[in-house]
Amino acid sequence: MPSNAERVKAEKQALRVRMRQLRADVIAARGPALAAALADQSLDFVAPSGRAIVSAFSPMPGELDTGPLLARLHARGFRLCLPVMQGKKAPLGFRAWAPGDPMKAVTWGILEPQDDKPVLEPEIFLVPLLAFDRRGWRLGYGGGFFDRTLRAARAASAVVAVGLAIPEAEVDAVPHLDYDERLDWVLTPAGPLCCSD
Secondary structure, three states: OOOHHHHHHHHHHHHHHHHHHHHHHHHHHHHHHHHHHHHOOOOOOOOOOOOOEEEOOOOOOOOOOOHHHHHHHHHOOOEEEEEEOOOOOOOOEEEEOOOOOOEEEOHHHOEEEOOOOOEOOOOEEEEOOOEEOOOOOEEOOOOOHHHHHHHHHHHHOOOEEEEEOOHHHEOOOOOOOOOOOOOOEEEEOOEEEEOOO
């Protein structure tokens, strides 16, 4: 009989397959319009002053395009940074980035800031996901990078985790284990959702 952890991992993987296809279909049909609507939302619900350091991510194929949102945040004065891989089991680091900066391709074709960019400590984390629920549980890609990163950041200071998603990514309950980290908010092109018990 499988253990609880094995059962949850199998449930996660099945949900990943389903939600990856759903998201790909939605982005293929309405991607540019969703990206523009996301940019219209801003981050006033967590940082109305526009002075926070915000970590973003370089979207992979099939993900919601964050470019218009990041351009809007940059124009409003937010300091932006992007993740830098520091090892397979290590939390992510973050380097300063602004729209138009040159990037370098690393593992899985992910783009990272150049090595000469300063290291920053984010106050707001924009987090990719495949699925989310109203309690803040998030289904990622299975590598655990953002869970490790959020755990380390929360141990050091008060930070806010905001998942970026299409509305169709919401499910009743995301299967989770002890090492999974919850989101504080989810931002979709339809607006922000506060996560709570």
